[in-house]
Amino acid sequence: MSVIPDASVQPTAPGTGAAAPAPTSRRSVLLRRGLPVLALVLVLAAMPLFVAPFTANTLSRILIFALFAVSLDLLVGITGLPSLGHAAYFGIGAYTAGLVSIHWTSEAPVPVLLAAAAGAVAAVGTGWLAVRSGGVYFLMLTLAIGELTHQLATRLSSVTGGSNGLFGIPSVRVAGEPLTLAGLVYWYVLVFALLGFLGLWLVAHSPFGGALRGIRDNEPRMRSLGYSPFRYKFAAFVIAGGFAGLAGGLFAGLLRIVNPSDAGFTTSALLLLAVVLGGAGTLWGPILGAAVVVLVRDTFGPQLDGHGPLLLGVVFAVAVYVLPRGFAGLAGLLTRRQRGGAA
Amino acid sequence: MTEPLLSLAGVGRSFGALKAVDDVSLDVPVGARHALIGPNGAGKSTLFKLITGALSASSGTIALAGSDITRLAEHQRARRGISQTLQHSSLFLTQSVVQNVLLAAQRQHGSRRSLVPRRQAAARDRARALLADVGLEHRADVPVAALSHGERRQVEVAVALACAPRLLLLDEPAAGMSPAESARLVGLLKSLPESVTLVIVEHDLDVVFALAGSVTVLHLGRVLLTGSPDEVRGSSAVQEAYLGTGRGSLFLDDGGSSRLEVS
Numbered sequence: 001m002s003v004i005p006d007a008s009v010q011p012t013a014p015g016t017g018a019a020a021p022a023p024t025s026r027r028s029v030l031l032r033r034g035l036p037v038l039a040l041v042l043v044l045a046a047m048p049l050f051v052a053p054f055t056a057n058t059l060s061r062i063l064i065f066a067l068f069a070v071s072l073d074l075l076v077g078i079t080g081l082p083s084l085g086h087a088a089y090f091g092i093g094a095y096t097a098g099l100v101s102i103h104w105t106s107e108a109p110v111p112v113l114l115a116a117a118a119g120a121v122a123a124v125g126t127g128w129l130a131v132r133s134g135g136v137y138f139l140m141l142t143l144a145i146g147e148l149t150h151q152l153a154t155r156l157s158s159v160t161g162g163s164n165g166l167f168g169i170p171s172v173r174v175a176g177e178p179l180t181l182a183g184l185v186y187w188y189v190l191v192f193a194l195l196g197f198l199g200l201w202l203v204a205h206s207p208f209g210g211a212l213r214g215i216r217d218n219e220p221r222m223r224s225l226g227y228s229p230f231r232y233k234f235a236a237f238v239i240a241g242g243f244a245g246l247a248g249g250l251f252a253g254l255l256r257i258v259n260p261s262d263a264g265f266t267t268s269a270l271l272l273l274a275v276v277l278g279g280a281g282t283l284w285g286p287i288l289g290a291a292v293v294v295l296v297r298d299t300f301g302p303q304l305d306g307h308g309p310l311l312l313g314v315v316f317a318v319a320v321y322v323l324p325r326g327f328a329g330l331a332g333l334l335t336r337r338q339r340g341g342a343a
Numbered sequence: 344m345t346e347p348l349l350s351l352a353g354v355g356r357s358f359g360a361l362k363a364v365d366d367v368s369l370d371v372p373v374g375a376r377h378a379l380i381g382p383n384g385a386g387k388s389t390l391f392k393l394i395t396g397a398l399s400a401s402s403g404t405i406a407l408a409g410s411d412i413t414r415l416a417e418h419q420r421a422r423r424g425i426s427q428t429l430q431h432s433s434l435f436l437t438q439s440v441v442q443n444v445l446l447a448a449q450r451q452h453g454s455r456r457s458l459v460p461r462r463q464a465a466a467r468d469r470a471r472a473l474l475a476d477v478g479l480e481h482r483a484d485v486p487v488a489a490l491s492h493g494e495r496r497q498v499e500v501a502v503a504l505a506c507a508p509r510l511l512l513l514d515e516p517a518a519g520m521s522p523a524e525s526a527r528l529v530g531l532l533k534s535l536p537e538s539v540t541l542v543i544v545e546h547d548l549d550v551v552f553a554l555a556g557s558v559t560v561l562h563l564g565r566v567l568l569t570g571s572p573d574e575v576r577g578s579s580a581v582q583e584a585y586l587g588t589g590r591g592s593l594f595l596d597d598g599g600s601s602r603l604e605v606s
Contacts (some may be wrong), residue, residue, distance in 0.1 A: 026603075070500050140588055159596075172367050206446075207449040207463060207466070210442065210445065210446055210449070211446065213435070213437075213438065214435055214438075214446045217435040217436065217438065218433060220397065220433065221433045221434070221435070222418075223397075223416075223417045223418045223421070224397065224417055224418075224421055224426075224427060225418075225421060225426075225430075225446060225450065225502070225506060226414075226418050226419075226421030226422040226450055226506065227418055227450070228418045250396075255449055262523075287393070322580075
């Protein structure tokens, strides 16, 4: 394959000059963005020292749902594939982790890693079909995949416990010691959730992630640049499935019960709600979206005589009206105003 | 004689009863600067799409450097070294200029699977250098959506070159450019090494005659003439096709060299 030698296309002094100062500016950007993240991680890590066990438990659930939401954002926001069945891989991960813990070992990190693997394997089988379609057909196919998984979880009652759920999952063990305190379980969840966020962030900001955004924006052009959109979408689907499975594995370890509805449509829809609410394509927006969804449904919901979903609906309708690009869009408005003030 | 880089044999494409491209045979040798001209609707853009694989040919064979690529998918042809700019800008609008070029460059620099941003340095430098070549280095970090039409055309050229093509198809690259921009473009295209073969569709005949070593004239989907720029300039058939004296005879149906088929 012939490659144009750089020098033959007009000797480019300005080109090399422009490239040289880039690393230093990139380092300062890294510092400016890295420090707040580091501070946030420290605050999150210190949480169990200050809050009640119930709050730590809620925070754990938020972290898990946030990781799950970010994995869906890789599909919805980065690749442009809105899935209505993403809970299938979450559920498969949760059942896998639960079954592994019951029948084999609950020693970390075995259950969660196997859960991630199971999510990815399930996504390999189903995604191969799903990503061949687009638009409404993709929605319908993923919806069907989610419902099939839900049905399987209900029917295979000898394995999954059927509609009673898979219960009696032993608590997670670290170096042989079971984690019984809510604070310790929170730290366990935090470590894996952060690793998951880091993994998804790296994928989204790698050249591979760039190609996914290219496919989202202009698929025909990507084809003419020599990319096979099918392969990239398929890979993204498998990666998203794997991280959803990881979130499911953490979920099984936290609640120690898995229900068929965790793999069903309601979970998928809530998750999509979290992604849209937070701002698809930003990765950090869906984390906030997930926090709102979990808080409204689990914390404020019970105080409203079971009208949690109603409140969630109202929040969603208002958010779509006021913040069409989610919470992330709000941040965009703020920085633009700052820049406007400086100029 | 050495093997032509691009070889079309009896290539045709019909849309229902309309033959947009009809029995086109054409050989483009390695290193050629070949122009494709013809009035609107002559089938130039369709022919480009048949070569790149965006459309599949209804008949005939297309070969690149001796191997048949008629049945290959578009992205496979691109990997064999066919690159293009499109008549209507087709870029990634929400992304920055340099990101657009990077998407094309990263495929060449083997960094596509790297998760570590620093590993992309080679592709990044290449993208910046290409932007300097087309005169857009100062706009590198601006989203493409904010660029003028002429600037977008320049980005298109940088993206096409970033693929390190053997065969570069340019569909009206100078359309909508200012005279200064189009002069710069001609300079850039002239400076491309022999390893890049150019096929260019262009309405601006100054650009065509400044660049092309050979010209093919298409009319109503058929090859009217292939020859040197001087031959084409002197041809009465070409003048008829462009100026429309042939048009009248079409509707009179007096059996001219070109036919219009209506079912």
